[in-house]
Amino acid sequence: MKPAASSGRRTGAGTTWMAWSLERPPIAPHNRAMRAPARPDNEADRLSDLYDYGILDTPAERVFDEIAALAATVCGTPYAALTLIDGERQWFKASFGISLRETGRDESICGHAILERELFEVPDTCKDARFNDNLLLAGPPEIRFYGGSQLTSARGNNIGMLCVLDGRPRELTPAQRVALDQLANVVMAVLEASKGSRLQSWLGTLFDRIAEEVFITDPDTLRFLHVNATAQHALGYSLQQLRRMTPMDVTADRRRADFEGYVRQLRAGAANVVFEGTRRRSDGVHYPVEVRWQLLETGGRPVVMSIVQDISERKQVDRMKDEFISVVNHELRTPLTSIHGAVKLLQQGAGGPMPAAAARLVTLAADNTDRLRRIVDDILHLEQIASGKMEFNLEPLDAARVLDQLAHGYETAAAAVGVALAVLAPENLRLTADPQRLHQVMANLVSNAIKFAPRDSRVLLEAAPAGAGRVRLSVTDAGPGIPDHFRERIFQRFAQADMDSRRTKGGSGLGLSIAKQMTEHMGGSIGYESRPGHTCFHVTFPEVSP
Structure with a gap:
């Protein structure tokens, strides 16, 4: 079929092309997917070079638009494009005569073209087995001709193509081939020349998008540089205003001497300095912040980078927590203690003989007030540890005596559920810990073991040298074991596993979290091994030499 003539008339700044119309052979219905281009052996290096130019996903630029238009004019084609081949896509930096932003890499001719080292030309896509079944080329606009010159980085990796396209089959002249290669070289020269500024612009964009406030400060003058x-x-200040200011101008509760002290700490070798303060906005509003300072060397000029985080929500949570602890301590613990004392007196007969039904109710009340008291104590202990108000007085302790006292204290509770307690500890094995806090830790482990040990089984309390100057205290039971799904959070607050048992387990879910924190505050560590029929919790502490 004879092609219709093209008017090629220009309108305004752009060009309107009346594309050549040729009958395209039908695409076979059983084979409609174009052959995907292979990935080159240098793909990782190629992508690294592409990303170094900082060109992907940037706005249109006149210089590249003009180069695309010039390529089309020189080669006499209605369409031209400057494409970059990303990992899974073909992205258009500039185009002439067509409006495309990106397409899939596997559907692109350019994906094939970057695999070559010389200008890549396809005179008729309908007669090329790689492209004759590509629906994208069927239009609009229909693409029958492709010619492209590789955009090659300084390291020799092809990052994209400068290509010209036509709606009719054709070939480039030798002069057009040379011109297209030269224009591709111009593209790379522009990219190389602007590489530093593009990277700087990209980093600046990332810097601005960081969610925290970030300041770059001169450590000598304390003026903000950026x-x-x-x-x-x-x-509420502009960059120009802030560059004339210092941290003292935006901080309500710090003096210059404070900030100079932070700089001295950093210059003395501190990795960073962290402090809380109160920020002052331009409108006079104050808000609490956490500030982290770090000294950085930048080409011989040190700067202080400070990252500032608004902690208003954290402070609000802290206030709510303090109010909750106050309520627990004064509004719940005090009356609960009175109720518990009254119930215990009734149990001891202070109110006279009671019918059996009443006695059972009083016993139930006593058991539940005991449980509530333990929960309240756990909450208060957790708060004391978190706030640093809990004191730890470390002293030498005899391991055997610690375990004997625990066994004696829990003997009645264990016997009530058909569990025996056994102690295995050598003489003269001593460790360093706070006696009261160690008792709380071990009591939690023993109590848990009794809860989960089956009737007519034994809970073993054992002490032994752990090596490396450490003593290990362990509590072992023959219970069902710890479920796999629960193990990652076993030491978290309010963590409780769902395990079937004949007895109600109760508890606040705070015991192991408290035990872990107390143990670590005493210089110890806690861990466990568990399988069905065997669970062993153990703590280790520094050994006292004989």
Whole structure:
């Protein structure tokens, strides 16, 4: 079929092309997917070079638009494009005569073209087995001709193509081939020349998008050198205003001497300095922050980078927690203690003889007030540890005596559920710990073991040298074991496993979390091994030399 003539008329700044129309052979219905291009052996290096140019997903630029238009004019084609081949896509930096932003890499001719070292030309896509079944080339606009020159990085990796396209079969002249190669070289020269500024612009964009306030400060004058957009928005100042300011201008509770002291700590070798303070906005509003300072060397000029996080929500949570602890301590613990004392007196007969039904109710009340008291104590202990108010007085302790006292204290409770307690500990084995806190830790482990040990079984309390100057205390039971799904959170607050048992387990789910924190505050460690029929919790502490 004879092609219709093209008017090629230009309108305004762009060009309107009346594409050649040729009858395209039908695509076979059983084979409609184009052959995907292979990935080159240098794919990792190729992508690294591409990303180094910082060109992907950037706005249109006139220089590249003009090069694409010039390529089309020189080669006499209605379409041209400057494409970059990313991992899974073909992205268009510039185009002429067509409007595309990106397509899949596997459907692109350019994906094949970057595999070659010389100009890549397809005179008729309908007669090329690689492309004759590509629906994308069927249009609109229909693509029958492709010619492209590789965009090659300084390391020799092809990152994309400068290509020209036509709706009719054709070939480039030798002069057009040379011109297309030269224009591709111009593209790479522009990319190389702007590489540093593009990278700087990209890093600046990332810097501004960081959620925390970030400041770059001169350690000598304390003036801000640069501030990200988050900080500008939070404080209500422009970058130009902040560059004339110092941390003292935006901090309500710190003096210059404080900040100079932080700089001295950093110069003395501190990895970072962390402190809390109160930020002051331009409108006078104050808000609490956590500030982290770090000294960085930048080409011989040290700077302080400070990352500032708004902790208003954290402070609100802390206030709510303090109010809750106050309620627990004064509004719940005090009356609960009175109720518990009254119930115990009734159990001891202070109110006179009671019918059997009443006695059972009083016993039930006593058991539940005991449980509530333990939960309240756990909550208060957890708060004391977190706030640093709990004291730890370390002293030498005899391991055997510690375990004997525990066994004696839990003997009645264990016997009530058909469990025997046994102690295995050598003489003269001593460790360092706080006697009261160690008793709390071990009592929790023994109590848990009794809860889960089957009737007519034994719970073993054992002490032994652990090597490396450590003593190991362990509590072993023959219970069902710890479920796999629960093991990762066993030491978390309020963690409780769902395990079937003949007895109600109760508890707050705080015991093991408290035990772990107390153990670590005493210089110890806690762990466990568990399988069905065998669970062993153990703690280790520094050994006292004989």
